[in-house]
Amino acid sequence: MSTNREAIRLFSELVQLTKLDEGSAQSFRVRAYEKALSALGELDRDVVDMTAGELAKLPGIGSSSANKIREIVDTGTLEKLEKLRVTYPAALVELTRIPGLGPKTILLLRDQLGVEDLDGLKAAIAGEEIRALPGMGARSEEKLARSIERLGMHGKDRRTPIAEALPIAEEIVAGLAGIDGVKHIEYCGSLRRFRETIGDIDVLVASTKPGKVSAAFVELPIVTEVVAQGETKSVVLVSGGLQVDLRVVPPASFGAAVLYFTGSKQHNIDLRQRAIARGWTLNEYGLTDVETEDVISSRTEKAIYAALDLPHIAPELREGIGEVAAAEAGELPRLVEESHIRGDLHVHSDWSGDGRATLEAMLDGAAARGLTYVAITDHAEGLAINGLSRDEMLRQRDVIDGMRFRYPDMTILHGAELNITPDGEVDWAADFLEGFDWGVASVHSHFDLDADTQTRRLIAAMENPGVNAIGHLSGRMIGRRPGIEFDVEAVLDAAERTGCAIEVNGHLARLDAAADVLRRARGRDISFVLDTDAHAVSDFRNVTWAVHQSRRGWVDKASVANTWPLEKFLRWVERKRKS
Ligand code: DGT
Ligand code: CA
Ligand code: CA
Ligand code: ZN
Numbered sequence: 001m002s003t004n005r006e007a008i009r010l011f012s013e014l015v016q017l018t019k020l021d022e023g024s025a026q027s028f029r030v031r032a033y034e035k036a037l038s039a040l041g042e043l044d045r046d047v048v049d050m051t052a053g054e055l056a057k058l059p060g061i062g063s064s065s066a067n068k069i070r071e072i073v074d075t076g077t078l079e080k081l082e083k084l085r086v087t088y089p090a091a092l093v094e095l096t097r098i099p100g101l102g103p104k105t106i107l108l109l110r111d112q113l114g115v116e117d118l119d120g121l122k123a124a125i126a127g128e129e130i131r132a133l134p135g136m137g138a139r140s141e142e143k144l145a146r147s148i149e150r151l152g153m154h155g156k157d158r159r160t161p162i163a164e165a166l167p168i169a170e171e172i173v174a175g176l177a178g179i180d181g182v183k184h185i186e187y188c189g190s191l192r193r194f195r196e197t198i199g200d201i202d203v204l205v206a207s208t209k210p211g212k213v214s215a216a217f218v219e220l221p222i223v224t225e226v227v228a229q230g231e232t233k234s235v236v237l238v239s240g241g242l243q244v245d246l247r248v249v250p251p252a253s254f255g256a257a258v259l260y261f262t263g264s265k266q267h268n269i270d271l272r273q274r275a276i277a278r279g280w281t282l283n284e285y286g287l288t289d290v291e292t293e294d295v296i297s298s299r300t301e302k303a304i305y306a307a308l309d310l311p312h313i314a315p316e317l318r319e320g321i322g323e324v325a326a327a328e329a330g331e332l333p334r335l336v337e338e339s340h341i342r343g344d345l346h347v348h349s350d351w352s353g354d355g356r357a358t359l360e361a362m363l364d365g366a367a368a369r370g371l372t373y374v375a376i377t378d379h380a381e382g383l384a385i386n387g388l389s390r391d392e393m394l395r396q397r398d399v400i401d402g403m404r405f406r407y408p409d410m411t412i413l414h415g416a417e418l419n420i421t422p423d424g425e426v427d428w429a430a431d432f433l434e435g436f437d438w439g440v441a442s443v444h445s446h447f448d449l450d451a452d453t454q455t456r457r458l459i460a461a462m463e464n465p466g467v468n469a470i471g472h473l474s475g476r477m478i479g480r481r482p483g484i485e486f487d488v489e490a491v492l493d494a495a496e497r498t499g500c501a502i503e504v505n506g507h508l509a510r511l512d513a514a515a516d517v518l519r520r521a522r523g524r525d526i527s528f529v530l531d532t533d534a535h536a537v538s539d540f541r542n543v544t545w546a547v548h549q550s551r552r553g554w555v556d557k558a559s560v561a562n563t564w565p566l567e568k569f570l571r572w573v574e575r576k577r578k579s
Contacts, residue, residue, distance in 0.1 A: 003048045004040060005171050006221055007072045010081055011037040013239065014068075016093060017084040023104040036065035038356055041538050048073055076221055090241055091117035099147045099481050100140075108133060122148065150482050159197035160242050161479035163508035166191065168222060168238055169201050175220045181209030183251045188261035192315045194548040196478050196511055200243040202261050206254035213248045253285050255300035260284035266320020267313075274308045274324070282308075316551035333522075333556040336530065336547050336563060343373035343562040343569065344543070346417065346440050346471055346503065346531035351396055352378035353386035356536040359396070363403065365537040367410050372566050375415035375438040376400060380427035382419035383444055390432060397435070411566060413437035413573075417471060422446045422453065424460025426467065433466030438573060440503065440531075442471035443484055451485040458491050462500035465579050469501035469529050472512035483512065492521050499576050501527040501561055504553070506546025507539075518553020527561045527572070 015033045019025045039060030040047070047055065047069055055066035071078055095106050095118065109115040112133055113124050121144075124130050130141040169187040176185055182205055186192070189202035207213050214234045218226045227235040227243070234246045249257040260268060260283065268282075275282035279290055286298030287307055297307045305312050310327045314335055317323040326332050344366060349359040355378065357365070366374040378396065381387040388396065397414045404412055415438035418426035426433070426441050433439060441461045449457070461467050473491075474483025495502055502521070505512045510533070518528075530550055532542035550560065557563055561572055 002171070002174050003073055004043060004046065005167070005174070006076075007047055007069050008037065008040050009167070009171070009222070009239075010072055010078055011040060011065075011068075014078065014081050014084070016096065017081065017088050020088050020093065020096070020103045020106060021084060023107050025103060032062055032065060035060040036062070036069070038536065040069070042357075042536060089116070090239075094118065094241075095121060097480060098144065100143055101147070105136075108135075118148070159199055159479075160240070161509065162191070162194070162196050162198055162511070163478065164240065165198040165201055165242060166508065168240075168242060168244070169203065171222055172201070172203055172217075172220060172244060175222075176203070176205060176213060176216060179207075179216050180212055181207045182213060183207060184254050186258050188258055189245075189263060192262045193264065193318055194316045194545075194552050196514070198242075200245055202245045202247070204254070204257055204261050205246065205248045206251040206257075207248050208251065210248040214246065217246050249284070251299075253298045255302075255304060256282075256286040256298040257284045259301045259304055262315050262318060264319050267318035267323070270320055270324040271308060274310075278308075314551055316548055317554070333554045334558065335551045336555065336557045336560055338543060338547050340557055340560070340563040341371075341530060341543055341547070342564070342566070343371055343375070344369075344532050344534070344540070345375040345413075345415070345438060345469065345529045345562060346377050346505070346533045347374060348378055348417070348533070348535045349376060351392065352383075352388055354379070354535055359399065360403065361537055362534065363407060363410075363412065365534075365540050367407050369540055369543070371410055373411040373413065373562075373569065375413040375440075377415040377417040377438070377440050380416045380418045382421070382427040387419070387427070388416075390428070394435075411570075415439055415468075417442060418461075418467065419444050420457055420461045420470075422449060422457060424457040426461060426464060428466075430466065433464075434577075436466065438468055439464075439466045439577075440469045440471045441467040443475040447475055447481065447484050449484070451487060454484045454486040455490050458486055459494040462491075462494045462498045465577050467500055468573055468576050469503050470495075471503045471531070471533070472505040472507070472510045473502060473517065474512050474514060476512055476514070477509050478511060480509070483514070488517055488520055492517075492524060492526060495521070495526045496524050499527065499572075499579065501529045504528055504530045504546050504550045504555065505533050506531060506542030506544070506549065507533045508542070508545050511545065511549045513553070515549065515552040518550065518555055522554055526559060528555055528559055529562050530560055531562075 011033060015037060018030050018033060039058050052066045052070045055061050055069050056063045068078055095101055113129050115121050115124055125141055125145050130136050131138045169191055173185050184206040186204050188204050190198050191201055205213050210231045214229055217234055218229050218236060222238045223236045224239050225237040232248050236244050238244055272282045275287055281288050281290055286295045287304050288295050297303045302312045313323055313327050347362055348355040349362045350357060379387040381389050400412055400414050415436055418439055418441040420441050420443050476483030502513055530546040532540050534540050561569060
């Protein structure tokens with residue numbers, strides 16, 4: 001299925017560049033490509049085996065997109081995309097990451113002021129040139145300057161959101177998997193630790209034939225530039241400009257190398273200190289006795305930790321923030337594993353405008369995951385373009401009632417994703433909210449209010465009996481939109497007091513609540529729910545990311561409500577709704 005992945009990558013670039021080309025994110029063509037992109041994501045067949053005719057029969061794929069997919073299969077690229085890349089170089093495209101800077105404005109800046117990249121934009125801001133443009137002003141110029149500041153887009157320090165880096169790493173790992181002599185592959189570094197932004201991707205391969213690996217690596221279709229190529233170490237750039245470091249090591253030292261290249265640097269230093277105290281050294285080749293030069297351990301990470309008298313420390317915890325001391329004291333949290341998750345409490349269907357699969361398909365998908373309980377939480381009406389009215393919600397409730405018999409092993413809750421207004425109200429009053437089995441409430445607008453207002457807003461929503469959990473607490477989109485500002489301690493106090501859960505949203509662009517917020521909840525009596533926020537069946541995969549995020553936040557399994565057995569979970573849900 002590696003061609004599917006390739007097609008998805010090229011189509012998402014096509015969407016992005018077409019938005020620029022048409023000066024609109026809503027044009028007919030953009031939407032057609034977006035639909036095809038989403039259909040490709042749902043496809044469980046290999047596009048290599050499909051004709052253009054078969055492709056065009058799939059829902060969401062028109063004949064023009066079908067031909068483009070065939071072009072990718074047959075030629076490895078897209079002529080149209082190649083042309084767009086020349087017109088819109090990567091440095092210009094990067095400006096689309098700045099909140100509030102749409103395609104139309106980017107084209108205006110280029111035409112009127114000759115802005116070609118971030119440096120050009122900063123110069124135009126410094127020279128107060130932007131305020132003179134039609135439709136702009138001093139305020140929009142200042143807002144732009146602040147957005148750049150807050151996103152931390154400073155040339156070489158630029159970090160890539162994990163949502164962009166992870167699929168690239170997966171494509172590379174898949175591309176190297178079949179090569180002669182390869183025994184293990186793992187992506188390491190900040191990506192394996194599941195940081196929300198990535199400096200570069202570090203891929204580690206154990207192989208008996210290193211030359212073959214690096215030769216294949218530099219030839220991968222995703223590679224745009226080879227910076228260095230050697231037997232054991234190569235460096236490339238991929239489309240979008242992200243750097244990928246490859247190391248090839250012998251299978252016997254794979255564990256030591258994975259440990260070393262996973263980092264963090266501070267975690268490595270803390271471990272090395274323990275090794276030195278025992279008369280050993282620790283590096284990417286292994287744990288070695290200084291005097292005898294005997295290798296004590298190198299094959300697996302687990303064995304190296306064990307030799308250092310430590311339990312295995314999960315990659316997500318390895319930030320050098322006290323995890324080694326906690327491990328030594330037996331005080332690490334009991335981390336969540338995917339198999340612990342019994343329910344999903346944030347799931348959409350195409351009843352709300354942004355859902356991409358039917359209710360039935362989503363329920364089938366939930367059942368296929370083996371879930372014991374699931375909540376359908378389509379958007380409530382306050383979200384103008386997406387939400388369901390009262391009548392639609394009641395109708396949906398009837399439809400769900402009529403479907404329950406098909407899922408004898410899964411309890412279906414009828415919920416809603418409510419919108420939190422600037423005052424902390426939600427869409428409906430208590431009498432209507434009572435009719436639901438579950439409520440998740442989220443911030444979807446008014447991101448710029450001051451911290452006091454946002455804090456009051458969140459706390460008021462938590463106090464509402466119809467609200468069981470706060471969805472994506474900050475509303476951030478990693479690398480695109482900063483989250484709302486709020487008083488974390490006050491909100492955690494309220495979570496404890498009201499029993500309202502905090503969601504760990506597994507959508508890769510969200511990963512919300514953020515890890516530092518989750519860590520600050522340690523030792524408090526707060527409940528969490530790990531959710532996918534699925535809008536399509538393939539989004540159920542987000543459970544993996546929600547689990548990783550909870551681990552990064554040192555969340556203890558005991559506090560995760562959707563690991564609990566059904567009875568306990570339902571009692572907990574009811575307690576809040578009767579509060
Ligand atoms: P990034 O790429 O900035 O998101 O963060 P990392 O952690 O992936 O950092 P990177 O790519 O520079 O290096 C990968 C790992 O290699 C890092 O987490 C730990 C290890 N490493 C790199 N340089 C050093 C070093 O000077 N000392 C030690 N102990 N470890 C290092
Ligand atoms: Ca890295
Ligand atoms: Ca690196
Ligand atoms: Zn949602």
